[in-house]
Amino acid sequence: MTVPRDFKEPARCRPDLVIGREELFAQAREQLNRGGSVLLHGTAGIGKSTVLRALATECGEAARTVLRCSATESESHLPFLALADLLGLVLGEVSDKLPAAQRTALESALTGRGESTLQRDGLALRLAVLSALRALAAEGPVLVVADDVQWLDPASAELLGFAARRLGETPVRMLCAVRTDGPEYDRHLRALPPDSLAVRLNPLSRAQVSALLDHRGYTGLQRSTVRDIHRTSGGNPLFALELGRALAENPTPPRPGEPLPVPTSLRALVLNRLGMLSEEARHTLLVASAGARPTPALLHTAGRENAEAEMAQAAALGLLATEAEGPAVRFAHPLISAALYAEAPAQERRAAHRALSTAASDPIERARHLALATVGTDPEVAARLAEAATLARDRGAPSMAASLG
Template identity: 40%
Template structure:
């Protein structure tokens, strides 16, 4: 998405201080290049990130935004495609032809032709586009769940970010705690952190009242607050349960489930059809509405959306919350995953994606399958998607029977591509 988001407009409760800080950041001094919103699962990073994206658009910034998704981490240039979705990449004095071409191929706007796209040309193209946009008005590059940005996008963005100087380009990242991504490492000297904590007691009360129309006594609100440490996702899931079972009697403890994961797992698994739809999206990597309908049918999709498991955005589906998908994936056996990967291979048309699903569905070596996966790897390389090429080449090798004639060639190929993947542009 380029501006705003397609999620329903929900009131942001509390967070006034954080939001005003983010507003100032976008239009402030360029010595602060990057802001990293971090905090535990469900604490409200995406909510704040969305509000900041909307506010920046309103203030006249040029906003390029993307939500990285766990299922799309293996899809090369997924994040970059989202960021550049509404940006026409045109040849001009700022964008030399090889860069335009490399970007077009990487973002699937043109077919690869001739030599594989050079990672460097793609990254330079990103830098040129950001610079030329920033001449018009301040630019905000906003990525939610940056830890799931695919490797190809990450590399290009880190390259560009390192070379930005006085330009009015800001980067806002949201992420769970963990190791900094290459993009953050590239900009560490000009980055500031914003750590989100749980909501206050008053905000928890307002959250329950506005989102679930649940008005509880002071005593029970306090129990919810203490049991969840104000984590809004946990508060909402617990609130949903309280709506069903009713509040605890005086003197009784709030029956707090062991974990948020348990609550989410139960919701994700409650009915078989929506569960399958959610699982397909979790494994599918950027599944479109028509692909999912072909796989599970209209009614399963509808039921999953109605139950609040899936959201549709720009014709693609995503889990309504990443933790919901994670909770379900944890409860699924390998066999069921493989079965679904096999079915996914039937509905996705892009060769590299199809090859990946076929590989993940297979346990044993198979000459013909290995050939298809190796072809998928070569296709990925032609797009400049080195990391994906390496992953598929590894799978192709795993599926090549011992003693097969192609084995030697595949080992050499993999070695060559691994070398290229490690030559991260500096």
């Protein structure tokens, strides 16, 4: 199969808005240019719809017909809704090319008249979708663009899958996106033709997050702030933008060493799961989120006696990463740690820092916790901070020294 001439010119048709993703574009473009289909998958907010739109615009130029649907969670129980979005506008064009039984089945499914169900109209409906796509493709290439496939109503997903498996060399390409946390994107491939390419969207790099923030008007951020945003967002563009917005709106920037303010919009993503933790386990995780490199031993020393059992509870809820990586306590996503901290009442946070100010083994770390455990100025704290600042300077860490001094 020949690859069209423009295949190696990524920037040509790509809207400037999309930052990074060069490799992903190249892979998807190559697959689509040779007539194949693509499933983009990744976590919430990672940028699937953004890439999907850009690819659809680019590839749509070579298609005679572009069929689109974008499922929503609240409507996923409505049978044939996605199919109606996809085929509703072209029904007039194709219906007289279908055998009568298929036409009736498709029309009653799409219009909601005649109580159509997949059980009742079974084969006629399946064949009707296939025939409709073939009829359209006979006039010129077809591109099917489907976003949020995880919410596709099951009837539409089934019908699309049936057609996709039988299209063969018919020029119908599918470009889909699905929100998943892990390998379960697999089952969504069933709605696409065999040999479709599944491409995962990975986190953005720090430089890309920085470019994204710049691009959206959050300019002039300190490098350390961009680093914090990148870390807390885990390279997720939606999270990074929300964190940037919260910082821009926040009249009091976080104190040095304190996590970034997490806006309510993002806390909501993890609050459900946090709500399932026992009160004691939440306290333990709060201490972990306040610590720099928390370990079970540190949590013990900080007075969390049942740290192991509570961590197991948190891991079972998906709040902590389960894969063993040395003795460190690792949150499943940095945002969980930041949201937990942001949600905790100020006095609980101070108590966590107070516990860590004696438990941490590093003197600079202890001084930092002491500062965050204290409201106002306390002469003893001030003296300890000055001491730690000298120590930090001696170790050649001027920015840490500045934040403590």
